[in-house]
Amino acid sequence: METYYHPHDLTKFADMGKGNKELWEKFMAYYGAVFADGALTEREKALIALGVAHAVQCPYCIDAYTQTCLEKGSNVEEMTEASHVACAIRGGSSLVHGVQMRNVVDKLSM
Amino acid sequence: MGLTLLSRRDPLASADSQLAKLGATSACPPFGEKMARAGFSPLYATGITVFQINVGKFCNQTCRHCHVDAGPEREEKMTRETAELCIEALSRTDIPTVDITGGAPELNPNFRWLVEQARALDRHVMDRCNLSVLQLAPQSDLAAFLARNKVEVVASLPYFRSSQTDAQRGDGVFDKSIRGLRMLNELGYGQKGSDLILNLVQNPVGAYLPARQDAVETQFRRELLKHHEVVFNNLYTITNMPISRFLEFLIQSGNYEGYMERLANAFNPAAAAGVMCRYTLSVGWEGTLYDCDFNQMLELPLAHGAPRHIRDFDPALLHRRRIVTANHCYGCTAGAGSSCGGAVA
Numbered sequence: 001m002e003t004y005y006h007p008h009d010l011t012k013f014a015d016m017g018k019g020n021k022e023l024w025e026k027f028m029a030y031y032g033a034v035f036a037d038g039a040l041t042e043r044e045k046a047l048i049a050l051g052v053a054h055a056v057q058c059p060y061c062i063d064a065y066t067q068t069c070l071e072k073g074s075n076v077e078e079m080t081e082a083s084h085v086a087c088a089i090r091g092g093s094s095l096v097h098g099v100q101m102r103n104v105v106d107k108l109s110m
Numbered sequence: 111m112g113l114t115l116l117s118r119r120d121p122l123a124s125a126d127s128q129l130a131k132l133g134a135t136s137a138c139p140p141f142g143e144k145m146a147r148a149g150f151s152p153l154y155a156t157g158i159t160v161f162q163i164n165v166g167k168f169c170n171q172t173c174r175h176c177h178v179d180a181g182p183e184r185e186e187k188m189t190r191e192t193a194e195l196c197i198e199a200l201s202r203t204d205i206p207t208v209d210i211t212g213g214a215p216e217l218n219p220n221f222r223w224l225v226e227q228a229r230a231l232d233r234h235v236m237d238r239c240n241l242s243v244l245q246l247a248p249q250s251d252l253a254a255f256l257a258r259n260k261v262e263v264v265a266s267l268p269y270f271r272s273s274q275t276d277a278q279r280g281d282g283v284f285d286k287s288i289r290g291l292r293m294l295n296e297l298g299y300g301q302k303g304s305d306l307i308l309n310l311v312q313n314p315v316g317a318y319l320p321a322r323q324d325a326v327e328t329q330f331r332r333e334l335l336k337h338h339e340v341v342f343n344n345l346y347t348i349t350n351m352p353i354s355r356f357l358e359f360l361i362q363s364g365n366y367e368g369y370m371e372r373l374a375n376a377f378n379p380a381a382a383a384g385v386m387c388r389y390t391l392s393v394g395w396e397g398t399l400y401d402c403d404f405n406q407m408l409e410l411p412l413a414h415g416a417p418r419h420i421r422d423f424d425p426a427l428l429h430r431r432r433i434v435t436a437n438h439c440y441g442c443t444a445g446a447g448s449s450c451g452g453a454v455a
Contacts, residue, residue, distance in 0.1 A: 041325065042322070042325070043321070043325060043329075067318055070314065070318045071314075071318050071319045071320070071321055072321050072322070072325070073322075073326050075271065075274065
């Protein structure tokens with residue numbers, strides 16, 4: 001195996017149903033309902049998914065939701081901002097842990 | 111501005127070469143097989159409600175996705191004699207709509223004559239307009255002519271921002287398109303209560319399917335009004351057909367197989383039932399008859415015993431003709447479907 005990630009493997013996602021059909025079907029029903037138009041539009045949900053895909057650094061999800069965002073009518077400026085939202089939250093979550101570092105420093109220091 | 115495949119002597123300028131590429135793909139089963147499994151093989155016309163006339167390949171633009179391979183150096187233009195045959199054929203029917211396309215159809219010397227004759231027969235006339243043509247100096251009275259004849263304008267606009275539109279249609283085309291739309295709005299086109307219809311056609315700027323038509327229409331209506339004070343009636347989404355210059359883009363960008371797979375995976379039987387070839391007759395610039403403008407560009411004329419030239423026009427034989435299909439037809443059956451009138455399912 002040259003690499004753990006192959007683009008074509010994305011098309012095998014449904015094979016996960018072979019191990020447990022019931023759980024797979026429940027997951028897919030839920031997944032479909034999550035991404036349907038609701039209080040948020042399908043387009044807005046796809047942008048959130050793209051941001052989350054960057055945060056969890058899933059190449060399958062980035063591939064799939066980049067295409068989905070384009071097919072829902074989003075443009076590259078909007079998609080770039082979604083990536084920045086993921087970046088800001090990931091970066092912010094590191095930085096906010098600096099408070100713990102400061103707490104330890106305060107406790108140890110004279 | 112880019113050059114046409116023909117002027118670059120690219121092999122894809124030939125219909126045979128395109129058909130060979132489309133037939134050789136392993137990304138999807140043959141279209142006929144897919145249709146047979148869905149119960150649509152053979153596919154038959156259900157009548158003719160749209161008489162589409164392609165008056166030639168001459169155009170003032172050279173868009174990257176053009177399925178016609180149109181451009182300023184193309185010389186194919188429908189003659190008056192062929193245009194007269196079209197009107198004569200039309201007069202023997204009650205086909206309600208005449209859809210005039212190209213190239214830039216308005217640049218054919220017989221365009222205005224065709225419009226006036228079709229209107230005199232009391233038919234609804236549509237002009238597939240690239241918008242920039244309205245600003246060419248010799249066409250300064252074109253918008254007023256269209257309004258006077260109550261021609262429905264179907265205008266191409268792939269996106270509401272310049273970067274995407276210009277990437278597909280050429281530098282500066284977005285600004286010209288907005289000026290063209292404003293010119294039409296000033297004449298009453300697209301305005302509430304007006305009988306002058308202005309519809310937009312949007313197709314993806316790349317190797318992906320169009321968004322949901324109603325969602326795109328809402329988005330375009332909001333953005334064009336907010337940033338450009340432009341209004342319109344309806345928006346139609348059209349899938350890019352994997353032929354001609356868009357096929358060239360797909361191959362060069364390494365997207366060809368993936369795009370064909372995407373189209374085939376999105377095959378929708380409801381869209382297949384409503385494909386435009388079932389109610390359209392397409393006439394080529396030299397008078398040859400086709401099931402649609404895409405078959406026309408692939409030089410796939412009517413077959414299975416149907417008349418092949420406008421001079422042999424026979425409504426009885428044409429209304430129930432068998433449709434000619436090939437793998438490019440996946441473009442019309444994917445997702446919500448695609449036609450000259452937008453989504454079909």
